[in-house]
Amino acid sequence: MGIVQLKAIRKEFSSLVAVDDVSFEAEAGQVVGLIGPNGAGKTTLLRMLATLLVPTDGTATVCGADLRKQPLSIRRNIGYLPDFFNLYPDLTLRECLDFFARAYHVPSQQVAGRVDAALKTVSLESKKDSQIRHLSRGMVQRLGLATLLVREPSVLLLDEPASGLDPMARIQLRDILRRLAQEGKTILISSHILTELSGFCTHIAIMNAGRLVMYGSVEEIERQIAGQQAVVVKVLGDTAQAERILRGLPSVEAVAASDHTFTLTCGGGPEVVAEINRSLVTGGVGVVELARHKTSLEELFMTLSIEKNLHIS
Amino acid sequence: MCANPIIRRYRFSQLRPQQVWVFGALYVCVALLILFINSSIYRYGEGAYTTLTELYKGLFVQFAILEVFMLWLLCPANCSNVVAREIADKSFDFFRMLPIRAGQKAVGILVGRNLLCLIIATVNLGLCLAFGFAGGIPAALMLQMMAVLASVTAALNLVSLLFSVLSYKKSKAHSSIPLVLIVGLFTFGPLMGMMRTTVGGGQIETYPAFFYGAAMPVLYLVSCCTLFVAAWAYIGLLRRFTREYEALFSRVGAGLFMLTFMVVLCGLFYVYLLGPDGHRIVWGVWLSGLLLVGIVPLFAIRSFDRYLEISRTAHRATGLFWRLLVNSNIVGGLVLFVIWLVFAIAAGLTAKADRVDFLWLSIITFSALLVILALIETYALWQPRNDKIGYLLGFLAILYCVLPFILGAIFENETLFLFSPLGIVGILDGGYDATVLLMPLFFNLICLLPLGILIGKRYYDLVCIRTQIGSLAAHGADPSSVPLN
Numbered sequence: 195m196g197i198v199q200l201k202a203i204r205k206e207f208s209s210l211v212a213v214d215d216v217s218f219e220a221e222a223g224q225v226v227g228l229i230g231p232n233g234a235g236k237t238t239l240l241r242m243l244a245t246l247l248v249p250t251d252g253t254a255t256v257c258g259a260d261l262r263k264q265p266l267s268i269r270r271n272i273g274y275l276p277d278f279f280n281l282y283p284d285l286t287l288r289e290c291l292d293f294f295a296r297a298y299h300v301p302s303q304q305v306a307g308r309v310d311a312a313l314k315t316v317s318l319e320s321k322k323d324s325q326i327r328h329l330s331r332g333m334v335q336r337l338g339l340a341t342l343l344v345r346e347p348s349v350l351l352l353d354e355p356a357s358g359l360d361p362m363a364r365i366q367l368r369d370i371l372r373r374l375a376q377e378g379k380t381i382l383i384s385s386h387i388l389t390e391l392s393g394f395c396t397h398i399a400i401m402n403a404g405r406l407v408m409y410g411s412v413e414e415i416e417r418q419i420a421g422q423q424a425v426v427v428k429v430l431g432d433t434a435q436a437e438r439i440l441r442g443l444p445s446v447e448a449v450a451a452s453d454h455t456f457t458l459t460c461g462g463g464p465e466v467v468a469e470i471n472r473s474l475v476t477g478g479v480g481v482v483e484l485a486r487h488k489t490s491l492e493e494l495f496m497t498l499s500i501e502k503n504l505h506i507s
Numbered sequence: 508m509c510a511n512p513i514i515r516r517y518r519f520s521q522l523r524p525q526q527v528w529v530f531g532a533l534y535v536c537v538a539l540l541i542l543f544i545n546s547s548i549y550r551y552g553e554g555a556y557t558t559l560t561e562l563y564k565g566l567f568v569q570f571a572i573l574e575v576f577m578l579w580l581l582c583p584a585n586c587s588n589v590v591a592r593e594i595a596d597k598s599f600d601f602f603r604m605l606p607i608r609a610g611q612k613a614v615g616i617l618v619g620r621n622l623l624c625l626i627i628a629t630v631n632l633g634l635c636l637a638f639g640f641a642g643g644i645p646a647a648l649m650l651q652m653m654a655v656l657a658s659v660t661a662a663l664n665l666v667s668l669l670f671s672v673l674s675y676k677k678s679k680a681h682s683s684i685p686l687v688l689i690v691g692l693f694t695f696g697p698l699m700g701m702m703r704t705t706v707g708g709g710q711i712e713t714y715p716a717f718f719y720g721a722a723m724p725v726l727y728l729v730s731c732c733t734l735f736v737a738a739w740a741y742i743g744l745l746r747r748f749t750r751e752y753e754a755l756f757s758r759v760g761a762g763l764f765m766l767t768f769m770v771v772l773c774g775l776f777y778v779y780l781l782g783p784d785g786h787r788i789v790w791g792v793w794l795s796g797l798l799l800v801g802i803v804p805l806f807a808i809r810s811f812d813r814y815l816e817i818s819r820t821a822h823r824a825t826g827l828f829w830r831l832l833v834n835s836n837i838v839g840g841l842v843l844f845v846i847w848l849v850f851a852i853a854a855g856l857t858a859k860a861d862r863v864d865f866l867w868l869s870i871i872t873f874s875a876l877l878v879i880l881a882l883i884e885t886y887a888l889w890q891p892r893n894d895k896i897g898y899l900l901g902f903l904a905i906l907y908c909v910l911p912f913i914l915g916a917i918f919e920n921e922t923l924f925l926f927s928p929l930g931i932v933g934i935l936d937g938g939y940d941a942t943v944l945l946m947p948l949f950f951n952l953i954c955l956l957p958l959g960i961l962i963g964k965r966y967y968d969l970v971c972i973r974t975q976i977g978s979l980a981a982h983g984a985d986p987s988s989v990p991l992n
Binding site for chain 2: 269281
């Protein structure tokens with residue numbers, strides 16, 4: 195059973211349907227990237243899961259607790275970071291994290307240790323006795339993440355968490371999220387900047403106009419969209435011989451050559467890549483590089499946008 | 508209480524040494540100033556304090572006023588912008604998501620936000636009581652005064668916080684301290700006089716007040732009445748902290764509030780209704796109750812979103828129109844009127860009031876209430892289409908209440924006052940005949956006509972929206988294309 199389960203969840207506001215009939219499940223350790231253009235319904239969906247909005251229809255459970263009936267229980271298990279937030283400006287960083295730790299029932303004897311650890315993780319330990327009002331935007335964003343780390347929620351709901359962060363902090367954020375996923379946390383992260391999500395999302399939920407257009411693991415979605423895999427081969431020496439061999443392979447459907455590099459479109463799995471390598475080496479061609487081309491989230495999203503006629507604002 | 512994380516959060520910011528030092532020094536200065544001025548008056552003044560006991564009595568009064576200033580003005584002012592400040596600081600989402608009960612949130616803010624003020628007030632209370640005992644003020648009186656102090660403090664702070672929560676869409680937090688200082692300045696004199704009279708041997712601690720015939724000291728009754736307000740403000744806070752986007756009163760809540768209010772109101776007036784002036788005192792019961800019938804629906808407005816929700820579960824379009832009407836703001840308001848009517852009849856019978864006057868009052872009030880409820884319903888239904896419609900409807904409501912008075916004054920005709928819901932009270936004292944009283948009734952019915960058409964149109968729209976969505980869904984098409992507003 196999924197840690198986060200949504201069944202036909204719907205949110206109507208008086209003038210629009212913000213989220214329409216969205217269903218999916220996320221397991222422990224999954225990092226689900228919610229992607230979609232502005233106004234797709236990502237924030238509304240996260241705010242419903244954070245118990246800040248009541249769904250008009252449908253059901254959802256987080257850690258087994260019902261969204262409508264047990265909001266307090268859900269709040270204990272989730273950590274939500276809104277897209278634009280601030281923290282109590284009259285508190286110091288240490289006091290702020292102490293407050294969150296205790297509010298989320300962290301045992302008293304563990305509070306100080308967790309506060310120090312969280313501050314270290316987000317590289318703010320040197321500022322622990324500064325008041326929050328003196329922090330920069332990026333630092334507040336990092337402190338926001340620390341408020342989640344200090345209480346170790348099972349589910350993290352992050353709405354555009356990298357906005358306002360410098361490149362170094364973005365890399366740090368990714369590392370932290372990867373580590374949390376490895377620890378078994380479920381992470382739902384929204385962004386319309388796809389590079390933010392590339393590389394560490396295990397699953398993708400593509401939303402448009404309130405609807406879930408596609409949901410699945412990154413590989414599944416790649417397969418669904420592409421149907422075939424792309425393999426890039428770089429060779430040394432006689433390119434004509436290499437091209438002849440590649441075109442002769444039954445699993446290769448198309449070959450695009452550019453200088454010493456070939457981009458192949460082929461069906462099948464990893465065994466096909468092994469077969470390509472074997473054929474080239476047997477044919478006396480020096481193989482410098484052989485790699486399966488990984489589709490970036492941008493490519494996925496753009497392909498889907500064309501296929502499903504999404505409106506990207 | 509120490510386990511409440513919100514109190515702990517405020518403890519960090521409120522009890523910083525520099526802040527404690529400044530406000531502590533400020534209080535010590537004020538206390539020393541009071542002591543210095545009074546002891547100087549005792550020693551050098553002529554006739555103000557003839558004995559030491561009188562000096563202590565005077566000090567008791569002044570420290571009690573200082574206590575009142577802190578607990579009734581400063582603390583509510585502190586609470587009045589808590590939520591607006593959270594919103595302005597963009598930390599409100601974190602506050603809303605705290606996994607603690609609504610009651611803990613309310614107590615946390617009330618105690619935490621006023622922590623320093625409460626500590627100083629406790630010290631001040633100790634001094635006040637010490638001077639009270641030294642001044643020979645009866646223990647019973649001091650106990651009753653403390654009961655009033657505590658209950659009014661609770662009521663004022665809870666109501667202040669409730670208003671802060673009600674205005675949760677506010678994005679700017681204004682400090683109420685300047686207002687508090689002005690109010691404090693103007694109320695200081697009268698309060699001083701009142702306190703002096705209270706402790707000056709007026710025997711107020713033995714003066715009886717009645718609740719349904721049960722006698723108790725008047726200050727205890729005042730205390731109970733303010734506790735009633737405090738209890739409802741607390742219930743309101745619990746609701747606002749758990750259902751931020753809904754009206755302050757649910758339908759059941761509004762009914763219960765009206766019911767308990769009428770029980771308390773009738774209890775306070777009961778003994779006087781039995782007296783020779785009962786037939787006139789009963790007007791107070793009727794009109795106080797009616798005031799609430801007019802006000803409570805404003806805090807129980809069901810929005811258009813709620814109507815959408817109600818209509819989602821309707822299976823047939825034919826029943827939907829009636830379903831909307833039954834769940835409407837109009838019927839909600841009428842339920843309150845019925846509760847008022849039951850108690851008003853009981854009070855009227857107890858006081859042996861004029862039945863014909865009461866009948867006319869009820870009928871015309873009913874028609875005026877329908878107009879007010881129709882205005883509220885029109886606002887709820889049309890606001891999603893035009894978010895400025897509230898201004899127009901508000902203006903019409905003011906016009907409806909005030910214009911008859913203006914016209915009545917211009918034409919020197921008091922009968923015109925009856926056309927305003929505020930002028931209906933004239934029925935009780937006017938001795939008007941039936942033909943005159945039928946006119947405001949017809950006027951109200953005419954006012955209802957255009958509002959009824961506007962309301963009916965929106966109900967019809969809702970029925971159409973749901974029918975369209977139903978038919979699109981049945982044919983496998985995307986129903987989200989149907990505009991909801």
